[in-house]
Amino acid sequence: SLSIFHPKAPESDKTAFAFKLYDLRGTGYIEKEELREMVVALLDESDLCLSDSAVEEIVDNTFSQADSNGDDRIDPKEWEEFVKKNPASLRNMSLPYLQDITTTF
Numbered sequence: 001s002l003s004i005f006h007p008k009a010p011e012s013d014k015t016a017f018a019f020k021l022y023d024l025r026g027t028g029y030i031e032k033e034e035l036r037e038m039v040v041a042l043l044d045e046s047d048l049c050l051s052d053s054a055v056e057e058i059v060d061n062t063f064s065q066a067d068s069n070g071d072d073r074i075d076p077k078e079w080e081e082f083v084k085k086n087p088a089s090l091r092n093m094s095l096p097y098l099q100d101i102t103t104t105f
Helices: 011-022 032-045 052-066 076-085 087-093 097-104
Strands: none
Touching (some): 011 032, 011 087, 032 052, 052 076
């Protein structure tokens, strides 16, 4: 189950897995509230505290970039295009030490 986080795992697999993580309600789309919840969780995990307005700005900026058809939700194709333009969005999807572990065994 950790294979998706291996540094050599295909980017397409990481992109699809990240989409599933953000699609909290399993609707097949990432909606603003889901993205907001994930941003808050990621900030909390990093011990960062941003104002509600800063979080809203992150969500709105992400949607302005990713929601290319303007339907207020991000579908898998839009997510894929967003990730291609913003590869840092998958930065947390690789755990470098997994490569060390797999080469040891």
